[in-house]
Amino acid sequence: MEDARLLDGIRNRLAQLGRPGVRVIGVSKTHGPERIRGWLEAGLRDFGENRQNEARDKFPLVPVADLPPERRPIYHHIGPLQSGAARQIPGLFTYVHGVGSSSALEALQTAAARHAERERPPDDPERWPLRFLIQVRLTDEASKAGGFSPEELAALREIPETPECRFAGFMTMGPADGDLAGARSAFAALRALRDARLPGGELSMGMSGDWELAVEEGATMIRIGSALFGQRAGGPWRPG
Secondary structure, X not given: OHHHHHHHHHHHHHHHXXXXXXXXXXXXXXXXXXXXXXXXHHOOOEEEEOOHHHHHHHHHHOOOOOOOHHHOOEEEEOOOOOHXXXXXXXXXXXXXXXXXXXHHHHHHHHHHHHHHHHOOOOOOOOOOOEEEEEEEOOOOOHHHOOOEOHHHHHHOXXXXXXXXXXXXXXXXXXXXXXXXXXXXXXXXXXXHHHHHHOOOOEEEOOOOOOHXXXXXXXXXXXXXXXXXXOOOOOOOOOOO
């Protein structure tokens, strides 16, 4: 199976780098539920989406009833978190990678508390409580305006968390122009920041073009789209 071959290639390389435990997140945005099921059968468990409306329509259509709990998907929201969209996140996703402002974090934690009041969250520590990662802006690109600057993060002496929404680590992105030296610098800076603020926490960094550098610099999560799924399937996936 081609999917299994591609995933094995990444996992073999992780083993060669001495980091076999790095979490591979397949970026499934624009691809349909049947593709997620195919990757589940290939052994992938973690999937990333950045549009909550697409996820809301797609996730219930992924056939998982025949799978044991340890093989069912874990979903990651990987786009910048907008305060107005935070209410749709709990119950859809387990990890939120793009918390880039105090207002977005407050909205997410309010939404998680309300979700816990209305619904019975799963009795499954893999999926609840909700976990969030703080996005840090470590390049000078105007297009990467999302995220806390290091100075803004330093001014935030404590990162608040609640029983329903726990602080799990940090996320960043390398330069959009693919500059590998700049990417390595950003990844190393995030690791230093993590070591100072949350030793042992998650480091979400690295995508299809620079994930090996990210792993060398300490990534615990890598977000892989085209290297697994191929090119994006145009616009957002829609049912029917």
